[in-house]
Amino acid sequence: SSRVLWTLAVTQLVKMVKFLKPGKVVILLNGRQAGKKAVIINNMDDGSKERPYSHAIVAGIEKYPLKVTKDMNKKKLSRRSRVKPFLKVVNVSHLLPTRYGLDIKVSTRLTSETLKDTTKKQRVSKEVKRLLQERYLAGKNKWFFSKLRF
Numbered sequence: 817s818s819r820v821l822w823t824l825a826v827t828q829l830v831k832m833v834k835f836l837k838p839g840k841v842v843i844l845l846n847g848r849q850a851g852k853k854a855v856i857i858n859n860m861d862d863g864s865k866e867r868p869y870s871h872a873i874v875a876g877i878e879k880y881p882l883k884v885t886k887d888m889n890k891k892k893l894s895r896r897s898r899v900k901p902f903l904k905v906v907n908v909s910h911l912l913p914t915r916y917g918l919d920i921k922v923s924t925r926l927t928s929e930t931l932k933d934t935t936k937k938q939r940v941s942k943e944v945k946r947l948l949q950e951r952y953l954a955g956k957n958k959w960f961f962s963k964l965r966f
């Protein structure tokens with residue numbers, strides 16, 4: 817009977833739904849960016865040669881935009897509305913998925929090798945910053961751009 821239970825458990829593992837897909841908003845649990853919100857850009861469920869575990873490339877907000885009021889001038893408004901992004905390869909076990917999604921399409925195909933090259937990483941980081949900035953200024957996905965309080 818234990819063998820039957822084991823085979824049932826294995827078949828259920830095979831049928832697990834992959835919910836950590838690109839565009840899913842997650843909260844990072846470990847490292848310097850712990851507690852920060854991020855979006856999955858690319859995920860590798862099977863792992864790779866150098867990272868034999870399932871991992872994902874995430875783009876998140878390192879520095880959230882500050883509170884703005886209608887009394888502020890344009891210069892102060894634009895300064896306080898800035899978003900500082902980060903790009904990181906993260907083990908899937910260090911991600912807390914949320915119910916939210918964010919459709920960010922990065923033009924270059926991101927891999928962990930792309931993030932190792934500093935010039936490519938800077939270019940992608942600037943693109944992510946532009947995309948997040950546009951999102952924030954358009955007033956979309958307000959929850960994503962607010963700092964987590966805990």
